[in-house]
Amino acid sequence: MSTQEYAVLGTRPVRHDGADKVTGRAIYGADIHLAGLLQGAILRSPHAHARIVRIDTRRAEALPGVKAVVTAADLAVSQDRIVDLGEGDTPLSYLRGNVLASGKVLYKGHAVAAVAAASLHVAEEAASLIDVEYEPLPCVLTTLDAMREDAPILHDGLRTTEFGEKTGRVSNVAEHFRHELGDVSAGFAEADVVVEHEFRTATVHQGYIEPHTATVLWNNDGRILVWCSTQGAFVVRDVTACILDVPVSRVKVTPLEIGGGFGGKIPVYLEPVAALLSKKSGRPVKITMTRRDVFEGTGPTPGSVIRVKMGARKDGRIVAAQAWMAYEAGAYPGAMVGPGAMCVFAAYDIANVVVDGFDVVVNKPSTAAYRAPGATNAAFATESVVDELAEKLGLDPLEFRLKNAAREGTRRADGPKYPRIGCVEVIEAMKNHPHYSAPLEGPNRGRGVAIGFWFNAGLPSSCTLSVNADGSVNLVEGSTDIGGTRTSVAMQAAEVLGIGAEDVRPEVADTDSVGFTAVTGGSRVTFATGWAAYEAAQDVVRQMKERAAKLWETDAASVTLDHGVFRSGDRSMTFRDLAARLGETGGPVTGRGAVNPRSAGGSFSGCIADVQVDPETGKVDVLRFTAVQDAGKAIHPAYVEGQMQGGSAQGIGWALNEEYHMSPDGAMQNASLLDYRMPTALDLPMIDTVIVEVPNPIHPFGVRGVGEANIVPPPATLANAIYHATGVRLRSLPMNPPAVAEAIWSKEG
Amino acid sequence: MPTTVRVECTINDETREFLCEPRQSLLECLRDVLGLTGTKEGCNDGNCGSCTVMMDGRIVPSCLVLGVESQGSEITTIEGVARGSELHPLQTAFLESAALQCGICTPGFIVAAKALLDRNPRPDEHEIRLWLANNLCRCTGYDKIIRAVQQAAATLQEAK
Numbered sequence: 083m084s085t086q087e088y089a090v091l092g093t094r095p096v097r098h099d100g101a102d103k104v105t106g107r108a109i110y111g112a113d114i115h116l117a118g119l120l121q122g123a124i125l126r127s128p129h130a131h132a133r134i135v136r137i138d139t140r141r142a143e144a145l146p147g148v149k150a151v152v153t154a155a156d157l158a159v160s161q162d163r164i165v166d167l168g169e170g171d172t173p174l175s176y177l178r179g180n181v182l183a184s185g186k187v188l189y190k191g192h193a194v195a196a197v198a199a200a201s202l203h204v205a206e207e208a209a210s211l212i213d214v215e216y217e218p219l220p221c222v223l224t225t226l227d228a229m230r231e232d233a234p235i236l237h238d239g240l241r242t243t244e245f246g247e248k249t250g251r252v253s254n255v256a257e258h259f260r261h262e263l264g265d266v267s268a269g270f271a272e273a274d275v276v277v278e279h280e281f282r283t284a285t286v287h288q289g290y291i292e293p294h295t296a297t298v299l300w301n302n303d304g305r306i307l308v309w310c311s312t313q314g315a316f317v318v319r320d321v322t323a324c325i326l327d328v329p330v331s332r333v334k335v336t337p338l339e340i341g342g343g344f345g346g347k348i349p350v351y352l353e354p355v356a357a358l359l360s361k362k363s364g365r366p367v368k369i370t371m372t373r374r375d376v377f378e379g380t381g382p383t384p385g386s387v388i389r390v391k392m393g394a395r396k397d398g399r400i401v402a403a404q405a406w407m408a409y410e411a412g413a414y415p416g417a418m419v420g421p422g423a424m425c426v427f428a429a430y431d432i433a434n435v436v437v438d439g440f441d442v443v444v445n446k447p448s449t450a451a452y453r454a455p456g457a458t459n460a461a462f463a464t465e466s467v468v469d470e471l472a473e474k475l476g477l478d479p480l481e482f483r484l485k486n487a488a489r490e491g492t493r494r495a496d497g498p499k500y501p502r503i504g505c506v507e508v509i510e511a512m513k514n515h516p517h518y519s520a521p522l523e524g525p526n527r528g529r530g531v532a533i534g535f536w537f538n539a540g541l542p543s544s545c546t547l548s549v550n551a552d553g554s555v556n557l558v559e560g561s562t563d564i565g566g567t568r569t570s571v572a573m574q575a576a577e578v579l580g581i582g583a584e585d586v587r588p589e590v591a592d593t594d595s596v597g598f599t600a601v602t603g604g605s606r607v608t609f610a611t612g613w614a615a616y617e618a619a620q621d622v623v624r625q626m627k628e629r630a631a632k633l634w635e636t637d638a639a640s641v642t643l644d645h646g647v648f649r650s651g652d653r654s655m656t657f658r659d660l661a662a663r664l665g666e667t668g669g670p671v672t673g674r675g676a677v678n679p680r681s682a683g684g685s686f687s688g689c690i691a692d693v694q695v696d697p698e699t700g701k702v703d704v705l706r707f708t709a710v711q712d713a714g715k716a717i718h719p720a721y722v723e724g725q726m727q728g729g730s731a732q733g734i735g736w737a738l739n740e741e742y743h744m745s746p747d748g749a750m751q752n753a754s755l756l757d758y759r760m761p762t763a764l765d766l767p768m769i770d771t772v773i774v775e776v777p778n779p780i781h782p783f784g785v786r787g788v789g790e791a792n793i794v795p796p797p798a799t800l801a802n803a804i805y806h807a808t809g810v811r812l813r814s815l816p817m818n819p820p821a822v823a824e825a826i827w828s829k830e831g
Numbered sequence: 832m833p834t835t836v837r838v839e840c841t842i843n844d845e846t847r848e849f850l851c852e853p854r855q856s857l858l859e860c861l862r863d864v865l866g867l868t869g870t871k872e873g874c875n876d877g878n879c880g881s882c883t884v885m886m887d888g889r890i891v892p893s894c895l896v897l898g899v900e901s902q903g904s905e906i907t908t909i910e911g912v913a914r915g916s917e918l919h920p921l922q923t924a925f926l927e928s929a930a931l932q933c934g935i936c937t938p939g940f941i942v943a944a945k946a947l948l949d950r951n952p953r954p955d956e957h958e959i960r961l962w963l964a965n966n967l968c969r970c971t972g973y974d975k976i977i978r979a980v981q982q983a984a985a986t987l988q989e990a991k
């Protein structure tokens with residue numbers, strides 16, 4: 083537990099943007115209106131895999147009210163190169179190809195052309211009048227099928243990278259990599275018990291409630307002005323500039339309020355297309371996706387096939403672990419198998435490990451990050467196997483985990499050694515929670531546990547502060563606020579300055595008005611942008627001390643600041659009083675902070691769940707759910723709890739219901755919020771939370787990001803609970819009623 | 832044949848007149864014609880609840896109502912929940928309970944929850960969950976939303 087006493091950190095102030103968000107005043111992406119605004123619509127491919135023979139836009143252009151029609155032919159042609167998206171490098175040709183297909187369509191829903199018109203209805207009608215001639219090609223929808231020698235090939239130019247080296251082999255496997263530690267065969271030889279199984283997880287969507295939207299004006303001075311809903315204004319700026327082949331300084335992105343992202347609003351889909359339509363029409367153009375567009379045209383998270391083998395000695399030590407992990411990337415390489423492979427055994431101290439990862443393209447939408455991307459799939463496999471090992475050894479599942487838990491100094495198979503982490507503390511908090519020891523009676527009921535890990539990201543953030551004469555401070559930051567981070571960032575500045583959270587006014591700025599700031603992702607905003615705010619506040623404190631010194635005709639080094647009061651000798655002055663006297667001591671005070679932490683110190687989490695299974699229907703009810711997570715230092719505990727509850731709910735949905743139902747020809751059969759079944763209020767119990775605080779040694783306040791690790795354990799937790807309720811182990815997600823019922827029937831024969 | 836129809840109705844206690852195309856939904860009319868963008872669109876097919884408004888005493892997904900159908904009706908949107916500069920106890924409770932993260936679902940939840948408390952001032956947890964099951968929230972896991980509604984119910988009871 084953190085020992086330092088804070089005035090602001092750890093309190094629960096009302097968020098600064100709160101009033102606007104409960105009254106409907108906040109301006110989200112789709113709420114912007116500009117004079118002369120046109121509405122855009124996108125024509126999407128009806129085929130999962132096809133060659134585009136010809137596109138004829140004449141009938142669409144002839145429709146009254148249509149102002150512009152664009153296709154990939156309108157995109158600038160330039161040399162392919164590698165672009166950094168903030169969460170990994172991507173070839174420009176892939177980014178461009180995903181925005182508007184050229185040559186081939188690679189999934190049903192792939193954007194092919196776009197229209198701008200005076201109204202949405204006209205734009206949609208015009209899009210349907212675009213004649214596209216396709217030559218359908220055989221499609222491939224699963225990783226295992228796509229890995230076969232005779233599989234249809236998505237990208238003729240894609241050559242497999244094997245262990246870091248480009249091979250000459252054209253295939254759907256973009257990459258095969260391996261992490262190795264120790265000697266895995268020697269490890270298994272030492273084991274008394276070995277458990278090995280294959281696991282599958284379905285493709286699932288991030289499911290944010292606000293569809294993607296972008297409004298763009300290609301101005302007459304050549305500047306491209308963008309208003310949108312994104313997790314990263316600078317990503318949108320940089321990617322849009324790359325795709326349009328203009329310098330980044332030509333693009334200005336104003337991020338509006340964002341209605342959820344979870345990783346899915348990092349990729350850029352609409353902005354370059356709206357820009358082309360604006361350029362052609364000379365008017366601002368807004369494109370907003372339909373819910374079907376969101377499901378069919380934006381990144382879900384990868385489905386996967388994972389084989390995990392683990393061996394342990396009778397004394398309860400895990401001695402060897404092996405994983406084979408193939409993740410579906412969707413249409414373009416970049417399945418989150420890299421992080422998945424780094425996380426698969428990350429919670430444990432194991433001497434002998436081999437992990438093989440495969441990044442496989444298939445004819446589905448290009449996948450995107452989803453909250454701890456790749457780690458949930460991996461933990462489903464590992465934590466199920468760990469549960470089985472514990473049972474075979476006759477050990478309590480948490481005792482077994484504790485015995486093998488990663489600690490400071492533990493080396494992960496992919497290389498790094500852990501700094502101070504909270505894995506042990508999380509497991510202990512689970513053990514000590516009354517939920518774990520509460521009696522659970524009744525037939526068909528069971529309790530499960532699991533733990534999980536996520537790295538969290540560092541990356542650049544910028545922040546500036548300016549002091550007002552009334553003692554308040556304006557804070558300008560570049561991190562779009564998806565869940566109350568304006569406040570968690572402002573609180574860190576307030577703590578340094580010794581003023582109240584409400585005395586800091588945080589503002590999320592456009593890309594012209596704040597220094598570069600990486601995405602709102604990787605659980606990094608409270609960590610990195612909060613750190614930038616800390617630095618900016620230190621800068622203000624330094625200058626304020628000089629001002630006090632000037633007034634008191636003393637040396638700035640003799641001035642101290644404690645709880646908002648400057649002191650030197652027997653003189654003192656509050657922050658507010660000094661702020662009123664900046665004019666006479668040299669003018670305004672502004673502070674700046676910019677950071678670029680290389681790492682972030684990972685976060686561990688764990689869950690306990692009680693379920694009741696209806697053996698007739700296979701329906702699983704979650705009776706009780708407890709989430710535990712190491713937050714380092716919880717800046718705003720209510721929003722930390724909120725992250726834990728939200729991640730748990732998403733994990734429960736992933737575990738029990740959510741999946742892309744694909745027809746054999748690659749069409750998503752459930753592309754609506756009715757049929758893609760996310761948890762409703764009626765499906766969930768209250769979600770109890772325990773915040774563990776093991777300060778992060780690299781952050782000035784000890785913060786660890788808390789946005790992601792919480793989604794990692796729930797599917798495995800529920801699988802383990804279902805096992806304890808029914809005696810059957812489900813190794814495929816989702817564990818929906820038909821799957822559970824069938825597993826029970828086949829056990830009973 | 833005229834392409835637009837004149838509609839007159841009461842929105843948030845004010846008489847409003849507007850022109851809409853017969854194919855435009857009430858949601859489109861509110862957002863695009865009347866500038867009331869507090870009502871959100873999440874799915875446009877009745878399955879997320881972000882577009883929830885009160886219409887003649889019932890909650891409806893405004894994406895499933897045609898603009899022309901609102902002729903003569905009385906509508907309350909999120910913009911009409913606060914009384915002037917004073918927040919409704921539900922709005923206060925949502926803020927104090929941290930019942931919103933991204934906030935896109937919040938207008939729909941507040942309008943729906945208000946309808947619940949108007950007819951059932953003391954709902955239990957199950958009744959709240961059942962009533963709000965048409966409203967999806969992907970951020971919060973609902974826990975803090977349910978608690979906010981309970982808190983608002985208590986505040987409203989005390990005020991009586």
Ligand code: FES
Pocket residue numbers: 871872873874875876877878879880881882883892893894895
């Ligand atoms: S937008 Fe109307 S219910 Fe989703």
Ligand code: FES
Pocket residue numbers: 291341342930931932933934935936937967968969970971
């Ligand atoms: S707060 Fe984001 S959907 Fe509810």
